[in-house]
Structure formats: structure tokens, C-alpha cells
Amino acid sequence: MTILAPKLGELRRLNKGTEVIMERNTFHDLRTFLAYLKKNGQVQEINTRVDKTWEVGAICRENLDRDGPALIFNHVDDFxxxxxxxxxxxVQRYAAALRVPAKTSAFVEIWRNAYSNPIKPVQVQNAPCKEVKAVDIDLLRDPFPVPIWHPLDAGPELGTLHAVITKDPETGWTNLGTYRNEIFNKNTVxxxxxxxxHIGLHWHKWKKLGKPMPAAIAIGLAPTLCMTAVSAVPADVSEYDVAGGLQGSPIEVVEAETSDLLVPAHAEIIIEGEIPIDEFWPEEAPFGEFTGYMGMKRYDSQFMNVRCVTHRRDPYFQGTHEGRPPSESTMLRCVGRSAAMYEHLKRAGIPGILDVCVTPGSCAGFHCVVAIEKRYPGHVRDVFGHVWGQPTxxxxxxxVVDPDIDPWNPVQVEWATSTRVQADRDVEIVKGGKSIALDPSQVPSLRGLSALMGVDATKPLDEYARDKTEEFPASTDPLPESVARVRERWREYGFI
Ligand SMILES: Cc1cc2nc3c(=O)[nH]c(=O)nc-3n(C[C@H](O)[C@H](O)[C@H](O)COP(=O)(O)O)c2cc1C
Structure with a gap:
């Protein structure tokens, strides 16, 4: 994935210029965004009949590796x-969805704005997502073309880029998260x-109440809902509010048919049901994971009894091909999780945090680069601890890098690591840290635990001071004022 590297100066300018972002008029559903992408040559419609068990996944993988367009498969098997x-x-389509420049600095800015200025959803009575009430649906056959995304998947995965919606029975907090849904039989996923x-926090509260948890699966969503549902929005904050903040207008919601859950009014498809609190499905998965490897089978897994399906007239079924980077999932999680980590560090009160990137190359999960203005001895270690402590x-x-390094630029980060780090002085390793079992570098008997590594790639200024011989070497870059003048005169030199 090509992530365009912002210059920090640019970032600061954008921080001051939020009015650019507030004036956007973004897309309230998948269709309007698709129409925009079509108009701009960013969609490939595939009218050839394709096989859902091997061909869809292979086309998606090839298209991702070619940095290709969005795809509409019009003829999957006989669906x-x-x-x-x-x-x-x-990056370009993510930017188009938010109507901001295709620069990570603009993404960072708009996410920070959404956290600071969330917009609550509005409830409507008539919703497109209820145009058709489907009866007697057999999810294995009809009507949605659910592929076997990877050759070794256990079954068709209905939910890959969607939202499972649940509510905290005590506080009313509505959570939206992308939690996959393998189809087990005609009405169980x-x-x-x-x-x-967060859905787990809700489930435990429903369990305490002794009642099954109402849940709704929303598929075919406005871009801002896809972005927030995968992005570690903090507990007790609804993704609806942050998505509204990203969108610049409230998300329209409607009450579900079988519960008081509020579901996105403009979703293509809504599947409603209940997640039992005392029954589990014996076996779920394996499924091709965001790490680029097959995940493991899961035993005694949560599942949903489907009660009702509604959809728009002539709906689109939306999904994504999980797998190694580059992928849609990495793109989405990289931006959203970087914003979530920034927000976490800010809420923890750590000073001097300039920018954060949960890197695409680490599957948008395993490696986080933080640029700071170092303010006190131990500051870098504080950052390590709080990044490791982010709960989800x-x-x-x-x-951790200095302000002159852009955390979104892998070459700059490696330059800092190469020229400012002595491993015996600047690398901290903590054994037995929190991890996820999907990290294949762990041996099976230690799944879920990981060694944590913190690299202080800031200039060793204190160490130089203690050494009392020389100062840390000066940069070879031109003076900032010279760069500014050269940029002003750039066209005069004949550059376009
Ligand atoms: C394509 C895709 C599929 C995902 N599938 C799952 C999943 O099956 N289960 C899960 O726990 N997290 C999954 N995630 C990660 C969560 O969606 C993500 O961590 C999100 O922040 C969870 O919402 P929450 O923070 O409200 O719990 C997936 C992410 C993506 C991008």
C-alpha cells in the first residue's frame, strides 16, 4: 500500500485549517459512494460469471496486489x-470517502476532529434498509453471494466488512464492530x-441479566461506518457518534424490527437476531486472517440465531478479502487505529505526542511508531508502557521517534532506527506481554502471550551530554528557511 507521507509542517498547517474539513459533504451510504467512484473511473464491474468458492478470492488478491479499483461482481454463481x-x-479512495486530500496528515486531522466533535445519530421512521422484508431466507442459498474467501476457510463468511450492532443493557451505549460471521446453516451464523x-463487554452484561443479547448485522455501509467499526473506538463511545463526526452530519438510524437496537437506515442489508448467553457453537473457522495466515479453529464460539432479514430494493452485498497487506482491511485499520492510539495517549495525559502510526506493514496491528517532543527523562518509556497498555x-x-521523523514514512523511521539506536541502550524487551493468538511468531503453547519490544529511536542527547565530549552531529539538510524559499520559487525553476 502506498501511504503518502505528510511533512510535519504540513500536518501543523492542517491542524490549524480545520475549516477545510468541516465544509465537507460526505457520502451517507454505499450507493452514493459507489456512484461517485464509478464517475471517477474507480470501479471495475465484472460481468463474467465467477465462482464463489475459488475465483472471487483469487481475483480480489490479485487486484489488491495491483492497487486496483473497487470491484462489483455482477454474476457470482447464479446469484x-x-x-x-x-x-x-x-489511500485515494479512503480520502475520496472523507472528501479530504489523499494525505495521511488529512486523515489524522479529520479523525482527531471526529473524536473532539462527535455527532449523535438521528432516528428516522422510514428507512431504505427496510424496503424489503425477506421471508424464509436460507442464508446458505439465497439471496446474498457470500464467497469462500480463502481456499482453506471452513465456510462462507457473511460478515467481513460490516458492523455487528449491540447495546449495553445498563448504559444504553451502542457499539458497532466488525466481527466475522460464518454461515453455519440457513438461519445461524x-x-x-x-x-x-466491546461486544464481549455487552455480552457479559446480558449474561448477568440472564437474557440473550439482541444483535443486528448491518452490511453495505456508508464509508464512515466501515471505518469506525474496525477502529478501536474507546469503550462507552458509540461508533455512530464518531462516524457522524467523520461524516460531518448525523448518521440516520432506525429501530430494528425485533429489538430496540438502532440500525443504520441506509445500510443495504440488516440481519437481526439474538446471541445466546448459555449456548455456544462447537466449532468455528479456520478463516484467512489479516496477518496473511490461516487462523485456528475456534471451539465453543458465540453465534447468532437469525430472526429477521430486511434489505434495500436490489441490494448490494459488501465484503472484503482479508489477508496480508496490502488489503482493504489494513488500509482501514491502519488509519483508524492510529487515530485511536493517538486518542488513547492523549486521554492518558502523556505530553508531547505529535503523531502516531500503527503501521500498514505490521498488518496495522503489531507495530506502532510514535513521534514525540521529548520533555523529561523516562518520557519514551512512558510512551512504551501506555502503547502496550491500550486495552484493545x-x-x-x-x-518512538523525534519530531523531525514522520511516523508514516517507513524510510524515515528506519533511518532514525539505524542512526539513533544502540540496541543495548535503547531497546526494552518485556516478556509475557499481551498479544493476540493470531500472531504466528508465537509457538502454540504460548499463544496469546508475546515479548514486547520498545525501541527508543530518538536522538541520544542526554547520553551525549553525559559523555561530555561532543554534541550529537548536526543534520546535513538545508536550513528550514532555505527550504521554505525554495518551495516558494519551485515553479520558477521550471518544475510543474
Ligand atoms: C475485515 C476485518 C475483519 C475483522 N474480523 C474480526 C473478527 O472476526 N473478530 C474480532 O474480534 N475482530 C475482528 N476485526 C477487528 C475488529 O473489527 C476491530 O478490532 C474493532 O475495533 C472491534 O470493535 P470494538 O473495538 O468496538 O470491539 C476485524 C477487522 C477487520 C478490518
Missing amino acids: RTPLVVGVLST GCYVAPNR LFCKHVT
Whole structure:
């Protein structure tokens, strides 16, 4: 994935210029975004009949590796419903969805703005997602073209880029999260919940009440809902509010048919049901994971009894091909999780945090780079500890860099690591840290535990001071004022 590197100066300018971001008019559903992408040549419609068990996944993988367009499969086996994949898999399309420049600095800015200025959803009475009430649906046959995404998957995965919606029975907090849904039979789907997920917090409260948990699966979503459902939005904060903040207008919601859950009014498909509190499905998965490897089978897994399906007239079925980077999933999680980690460090009160990137190359999960203005002895270690302590992420590797390094630029980060780090002085290793079992570098008997590594890639200024011989060497870069003048005169030199 090509992530365009912002200059920190640019970032600061954007921070001051939030009015650019507030004036956006973004897309309230998948269709309007698809129409925009079509108009701009960013969609490939595939009208050839394709096989859902091997061909869809292979086309998606090839298309991701080519940095290709969004795909609409119009003829998956004999299904009439089109399958939409990859609408948000590139920096350009992510930017288009938010109507901001295709620069990570603009993404960072708009996410920070959404956290600071969330917008609550509004409830409507008539919703497109209820245009058709489907009766006697057999999810294995009809009407949605659910692929076997990877050759070794246990079954078709209905939910890959979607939201499972649940409510905290005590506080009313509505959570939206992307938790996959393998189809087990005509009206039962899995709901895989990794440890620490917010849906799990809700489930435990429903269990205490002794009642099954109402849940709704929303598929075919406005881009901002896809972005927030995968992005570690803090507990007790609804993804609806942050998505509204990203969108610049409230998300429209409607009451579900079988519960008081509020579901996105403009979703393509809503599948409602209940997740039992005292029954589990014996076996779920394996499924091709975001790490690029097959995950393991899960035993005694949560599942949902489907009670009702509604959808728009002629709906689109949306999904994504999980796997190694580059992928749509990495693109989405990288931006959203970087914003979530920034927010976490800010809420923890750590000073001097300038920018954060949960890197695409680490599957948007395992490595976090933080740029700081170092203010006190031990500051870098404080950052390590708080990154490791973020409750729902699992950034086992943390690199802390100075303000002159852009955390989104892997070459700059490696330059800092190469020229400012002595491993015996600047690398901290902590054994037995929190991780996820999907990290294949762990041997099976230690799954879920990981060694944590913190790399202090800031200039060793204090160490130089203690050495009292020389100062840390000066940079070879031109003076900032010279760069500024050269930029002003750039066209005069004949550059376009
Ligand atoms: C394509 C995709 C599929 C995902 N599948 C799952 C899943 O099956 N189970 C899970 O716990 N997390 C899954 N995740 C990660 C969660 O969606 C993500 O951590 C999100 O922040 C969870 O919401 P929560 O923070 O409200 O719990 C997936 C992410 C993506 C991008």
C-alpha cells in the first residue's frame, strides 16, 4: 500500500485549517459512494460469471496486489445480488470517502476532529434498509453471494466488512464492530469475538441479566461506518457518534424490527437476531486472517440465531478479502487505529505526542511508531508502557521517534532506527506481554502471550551530554528557511 507521507509542517498547517474539513459533504451510504467512484473511473464491474468458492478470492488478491479499483461482481454463481469489494482499499479512495486530500496528515486531522466533535445519530421512521422484508431466507442459498474467501476457510463468511450492532443493557451505549460471521446453516451464523472486544463487554452484561443479547448485522455501509467499526473506538463511545463526526452530519438510524437496537437506515442489508448467553457453537473457522495466515479453529464460539432479514430494493452485498497487506482491511485499520492510539495517549495525559502510526506493514496491528517532543527523562518509556497498555490493541513493537521523523514514512523511521539506536541502550524487551493468538511468531503453547519490544529511536542527547565530549552531529539538510524559499520559487525553476 502506498501511504503518502505528510511533512510535519504540513500536518501543523492542517491542524490549524480545520475549516477545510468541516465544509465537507460526505457520502451517507454505499450507493452514493459507489456512484461517485464509478464517475471517477474507480470501479471495475465484472460481468463474467465467477465462482464463489475459488475465483472471487483469487481475483480480489490479485487486484489488491495491483492497487486496483473497487470491484462489483455482477454474476457470482447464479446469484442476482451484486457483490461489492474494495471500495476503501486505497489511500485515494479512503480520502475520496472523507472528501479530504489523499494525505495521511488529512486523515489524522479529520479523525482527531471526529473524536473532539462527535455527532449523535438521528432516528428516522422510514428507512431504505427496510424496503424489503425477506421471508424464509436460507442464508446458505439465497439471496446474498457470500464467497469462500480463502481456499482453506471452513465456510462462507457473511460478515467481513460490516458492523455487528449491540447495546449495553445498563448504559444504553451502542457499539458497532466488525466481527466475522460464518454461515453455519440457513438461519445461524457465527460471531467471532476476540478477547477485549466491546461486544464481549455487552455480552457479559446480558449474561448477568440472564437474557440473550439482541444483535443486528448491518452490511453495505456508508464509508464512515466501515471505518469506525474496525477502529478501536474507546469503550462507552458509540461508533455512530464518531462516524457522524467523520461524516460531518448525523448518521440516520432506525429501530430494528425485533429489538430496540438502532440500525443504520441506509445500510443495504440488516440481519437481526439474538446471541445466546448459555449456548455456544462447537466449532468455528479456520478463516484467512489479516496477518496473511490461516487462523485456528475456534471451539465453543458465540453465534447468532437469525430472526429477521430486511434489505434495500436490489441490494448490494459488501465484503472484503482479508489477508496480508496490502488489503482493504489494513488500509482501514491502519488509519483508524492510529487515530485511536493517538486518542488513547492523549486521554492518558502523556505530553508531547505529535503523531502516531500503527503501521500498514505490521498488518496495522503489531507495530506502532510514535513521534514525540521529548520533555523529561523516562518520557519514551512512558510512551512504551501506555502503547502496550491500550486495552484493545496489541502493538507488541513500539518505536518512538523525534519530531523531525514522520511516523508514516517507513524510510524515515528506519533511518532514525539505524542512526539513533544502540540496541543495548535503547531497546526494552518485556516478556509475557499481551498479544493476540493470531500472531504466528508465537509457538502454540504460548499463544496469546508475546515479548514486547520498545525501541527508543530518538536522538541520544542526554547520553551525549553525559559523555561530555561532543554534541550529537548536526543534520546535513538545508536550513528550514532555505527550504521554505525554495518551495516558494519551485515553479520558477521550471518544475510543474
Ligand atoms: C475485515 C476485518 C475483519 C475483522 N474480523 C474480526 C473478527 O472476526 N473478530 C474480532 O474480534 N475482530 C475482528 N476485526 C477487528 C475488529 O473489527 C476491530 O478490532 C474493532 O475495533 C472491534 O470493535 P470494538 O473495538 O468496538 O470491539 C476485524 C477487522 C477487520 C478490518
